[in-house]
Every structure is written in structure tokens, then in C-alpha cells.
Amino acid sequence: MDRISKAEELLRELGGRARLVVYVASAPGSGKTRRLLEDGRRLYAGGKRVAIGWIETKGRPDLERVAGSLPRIPTRQVKIGDAFFEEFDYEAALREKPDVLLLDELAHENLGDAAHAKRWQDALALRERGIGVIGAFNIAHLETVAPTAEALVGYPVREIIPVSFLQSADEVIAIDVSPRILRSRVQAGKIVNEQDVDRALNGIFKEQTLYMLRELLLRTVDNLTLPVVRAGRSSMAAAFVYPKLDASPFLRRTAAIAHALDLSLEVVPAAGVERTPLEPIARDIGAEILHESIEPASMDRDALRAALVALPNGRIAAKLANAPLPYDLFIVGAGQTYLGQNPARSPYSQTSGDRLRVGYGRLTVYLGAAAGAGKTFAMLDRAHQLQADGVDVIGGFIETHGRKETAELLDGLNVLPPKVIAANGITYTEFDREALIARHPQVALIDELAHTNAPGSIAPKRFYDVLAVLRAGIDVITTLNIQHLEGLGDTVRRLTGTVVRETLPDGILALADEVILIDVTPDTLRQRLRDGKIYPPERIDAALSNFFRTENLFALRELALREALRARYRERIASPFERLLLTVDSRSVDLLTMSRAGRIAARLAIEFAIAHVTSSKERIDSSAVDAMRSEARKTNIEFIEETADDVPRRLLEIARAKPETTLAVSGTTRHPRWLQQPSFARQLLDAGARELLVLTPPETRIEPSPED
DSSP states (O other): OOHHHHHHHHHHHTTOSOOEEEEEESSTTSSHHHHHHHHHHHHHHTTOOEEEEEOOOTTOHHHHHHHHTSOBOOOEEEEETTEEEEEOOHHHHHHHOOSEEEEOOTTOBOOSSOSSSBHHHHHHHHHHTTOEEEEEEEGGGBTTTHHHHHHHHSSOOOOOBOHHHHHHSSEEEEEOOOHHHHHHHHHTTSSSOGGGHHHHHTTTTSHHHHHHHHHHHHHHHHHHOOOOOOGGGOSEEEEEEOTTOOHHHHHHHHHHHHHHTTOEEEEEEOTTOOSTTHHHHHHHHTOEEOSSOOOTTTSOTTTSOOSEEEEESSHHHHHHHTSOOSSEEEEEOTTOOOOEEEEOOOTTHHHHHHHHHHTOOOEEEEEESSTTSSHHHHHHHHHHHHHHTTOOEEEEEOOOTTOHHHHHTTTTSEEOOOEEEEETTEEEEEOOHHHHHHHOOSEEEEOOTTOBOOTTOSSSBHHHHHHHHHHTTOEEEEEEEGGGBGGGHHHHHHHHSEEOOSOBOTHHHHHOSEEEEBOOOHHHHHHHHHTTSSSOHHHHHHHHHTTTOHHHHHHHHHHHHHHHHHTTSOSEEEESOSEEEEEOOSOTTHHHHHHHHHHHHHHHTOEEEEEEEEOTTOOOOHHHHHHHHHHHHHTTOEEEEEEOSSHHHHHHHHHHTSTTEEEEEEOOOSOOOTTOOOOHHHHHHHTTOSOEEEEOOOOSOOEEOTTO
16 A cells, blocks of 8 residues: 555545444334444544434433533424424534534434435535535434334334445444344333333344344445455455356355355356346345356456356366465365255354253343454443443443443442452452352343463363353353354454454354343554554554554454354254365475364354375375364364375375265466476366365465464
8 A cells, every 4th residue: 555545544544534424223212313423422432523413312321421521513493294303414514513513313303494305414414515424314214224123013114224325335334232232111101201102112122123223234334344445355245157057056055154154145147147136045044146257267466356166167176276276166066965954063053052951141242343443442331331220230340441431331330359369379250150050040141151270270271151141141242353163263264364262162152041242443543543442552662563454453343344244043053064185295385275174064063074195106295184183182183194106096086985075175386387296186076076175375474363
């Protein structure tokens, strides 16, 4: 990036121009007004000229108190018949010209002789006139969501916001709230009047309706957060459809592996392929159809912004398998239609089942993209709400990281003293599991779920402590950053170039009753970092230049959005094959390939085996083979060792011994040359492999995550 574009990026992030920030929620009562007022209060305290354009506090004392501390734009009076209505006054806002205006209910249709027909149009016009706007609306009012919302709630959604409005916003942030919490707020009379509670619970606040609206919210924001990155760091998969191909099984099987790898899927029709028949399939699997045709055999290796490319077995696939690629290659066998529905397997599957019989506590996970997203703040805020409702809440272990706003939320909460452990000359403060269980509150707050406990602790990781607390019948609210999920280690490494050493199994999210996304944009995170709200001053510059690069934060945000969606649908996992058989050479780098292929198999909930087949003439690095064999034994993975005259053919025989097995192999790093031996992936195809998963060779240069 040249000096000018760097300066422009810095200006943009520092607020050098008026910005439009939009919060989108799944339903009324999600906390949009609170977020607007909190943002306004922080900006006002920081010296910005902030004014309330339109806010509905609904008479709540806490919101009235914050709103009363901020200047307001006087409303205009509109007379309709004999009644008078208050409306936002666009002209008055222009005269006052604050730095930032708070504008709720962006879908509202303006009454009377207004400057614009809709409030969202007011927001766009204000930004053009140099006034920043922070606004909000519910997802049901978006034009692409309204028809589905109408079918769910049974009445028309009349006030509509076009998708183009969201696309033009500088930041779009999802306000994710548990459907269970929303329903409890309705029952407590905090969202609708007492006489309307039953109707609301059977309408828009019906549990299934809330889950559907939540999914539509997260998918909408996910679609708006596609960063422009190079191929190897993309979060997209591309499936090439050719004439005479049975597209349905091909695309459905590709979608399954893309979903396991947390990739959005784009369907790329080749020349001569009709797009119309593909549209219902694409809709069904949640894919997009690319409008332009791309020929994979002749395109530049970095031209396609995809981390996985799928195409049918054939001449083009063989050519690509013979060359170094910046993406994984899924070569799909013609006529292969298998698509299994596998039960999600994890070390906690039994635990999850036991909870139905024994009465475990409920687990709520606040999930974020990175440090500083606001997970602990949201957890403490929820604790105050529960305490106000008479629930016995205690802070089991809270990490404020020196953040003033977070520390202030500890006031009024009961917090358990930490357990002090001295080991190897170092003093640690840890969560006191026994003291909490003895105290036995209704709800416990236990921060940083992925934390590694100090030497000498009862359990090696904090998530084991959380499981013990749940077994004791205590509800737990905890926090987690997306990069700490074990199954995403390879994806995080590919997207960000960093390795996260402090991880926990994905199964912990399958165990959770609620996974709540704490959404925040990369610009906001980087600004919080600059303001010293995430790391101490001496770490800020290094973090901005490495882990907290905008590209990395975009990628992590996408992963968090998609995992929040996956957490709702983990009962069964679709897989395009039953077993993955990885072929390895006698190289130490294949240990990394083993680890990656194993994680893919785990995400697909399928069998995994490793085959080390060599010819009698081949030189073998015995130390590398010993390390791979030992690693396979530790993880209880089948490790097949054989010698054969024709290695590719023997591997195919081993694969075909179990139906629906797909071979996986590490891709080549050499460019093909005349008279040079083909890549091993190409040799397998030439030997008759029907299907192949070619994985990009592992990078040996990696940077540690700053949070480890």
C-alpha cells in the first residue's frame, strides 16, 4: 500500500469524514436504543459534539438518565386530523450541525412536509452534509428480509429499507440477543404492554420466529462483510459448473465441505451453462451465483478470490492438480452423490446428553472476533439485568484488562476472590472452582473460557472448570474469542498468518445453550486499540501492524458470524464422504498436513485415516515417520504403513476398501516442467482416483497470536 492510500485509511479510521454507522437487530427490545445512547455518551465524553435526533426511551429510567445528559435536536410538530405528532426535524439538525447525530428507527416513514420520505434517507443526506449518523433498525424492515418476516409474523411489514442503504453505510453491526432473553423481557413487560404480552409471544416473539430472524440478521451482516483479500486468505469457496454436469449433487457436496471450512460458496457457471436451473439449488444451499464466467485452466493463479475451488474430475482438474495453487482443490468424482448426515461427535456429546437427565446448569457463551470486542462488558451488563430481576449472580472470575468502562460495571456485583497459586517462582491468580460451587449461586460469570490454568490447578484448562460448575447445577455465562476454537486453527492461520496456541475443542459450543455474537467492526476495534482500551501502549503499534490488521479483523469477524450461525444447527453435519484418507510422505512438514486434515475430518464428523505407502527404492526419513506414527497413536488415528511397487495404485486400493472414502494429499510446490515427474496428486488421478482433496502445502513461517 503506498503512502497516500495509507494516509487515506488512517483518516477514515480516525473519523476524518462524516460516517454512517448502522446497528441492526433481530427484533424489538434487543437493545438498539441503549447502544445508540452508550455510543453517544462515549463520543460526548471524548469531546465530540453529539446530539439526539430521534430516540424512543419508552419511559425507562436508565435510558432517560443517559438521554438527559445529551443535547437534543428539537422535534417538529405534525398535525394529522385533530392529533399532533412529534417527528425528527432534519432542517433543525442541519442548523445545529453536530459532529454526530443519534437517529433511531431508520425504517420510519416521515410524516407531514418532510425533507425526505424516509428516515434512512435523512441519514444519508446528513452524512453528505458532513454530519455523522449512528442509527438503528430491526432486520424485518430490510427489503430482502421483509417477505420472510411477513410470512413468519402473519402481518405485513410496511416500512422498508433497501439493501443499498446498508451497502452504502460505513459500518453495519449486528446486535445479537438470545431469543430466550427476548421472550423473558416480553414476559416481564419490558418490551410490550401487559395486555399485549400473549399476542407478542405468539407473534414476532415466538421462539422459532426469533431464531429465524436472528439467522437472517447474521447472514445479512455476513454478506456485507466480505473483505477484498488475496486468494489464500479468502473466506470464499468457488464451485465451477460445466455443461452436462449433474449440478445438484456436485454443488451440495461442495457446499458441505465449504460449510465445514467456514467458507461462503460461489457458483461459477462455465460458458454454455444455463444459470436459471442453478438458481433454486444455489438458494437451497445458501450459495451465490457468479455473474461472470471464469475459466480456471487459463486464469492467473491469484485471480480467483477463493480458499477452496471445486470442479469435476477431468482434464482441467488434472492440470490444476499438477501445479502449485494458493487454494485447496476439491476434485469431485463424476456420478458421486453421497451426502451423509453425521451426528456431531465431540468429547462432550455424552455430557450434553447427561444434562437432559441430571439437570445441569445452562451455558451461555458471548462470542467475539478478537480482544476488545466487548464480550466481558456485555456479560457484566447482562449480570446487572439478571440481578435487577432478583437472580443470584456472582462473578466467578472477571478479567477487566484495565479497561475503565468494564471495571465500572463491577460496581454492585458480588465477585468471588481469586485463588492464588504459586508455581515455579511465579504467583498466579485463578478462578476458584471449589469456592464457587460451595457458594452455589444461580448464575456464575466466568471470563475467558479458553484460558490455560496455572500449574498445579485442578484442571489444565478453564473450560473443564466450567463443565464442573455446570454439573453442579449452576448456570454459567462466559466469553470466548473465535480464534481459540480448535477446529478453526487452520482457518485462522490461513486467514491471518498467525497460530493460536491456546485453544479449546469446538464441542464446547455444541454444549452451549446460547451462543451470542458480540459484533464489532474492524475500524472500531483498531480505534479502541489506538485509544489504549485493549493493550498497554507498548503493544499497540505491533498489534496494529500484525494481528489487528484490518484484513485479519475482517476475516475473524466473518468466522465469528458463521460460528454463531453454526452453533444453532449442530445436531447433524452434512459430509460429502464417509472417510478421509490422507496420504503422507516421510517429511516432517507432513505433521502439519496431518493436523489440518484431522481438523477437517473432525469438522465433518467423519472417519480419518493416514496412509504412508512407499516404494522399496524410496529413501525414508525414519525420524519423520516415527513422529507421524506417534502423533497418530496419541490421537487414536489409524496409521497405515506399507511398501508397494506402484504406490498410487496401492493407495487407491486402500481407499476403496471402505466405500465413500476420499483421498487427501498435500499439493505440490513445484511448477510443472517438460519431462519432470507429475505431482503426486496428478499421479493419483492418472492411476484412477475418482475424487481427491488437494490441500495447500503448510506454511512453516507463522506468527503467534498476541492473546496467547
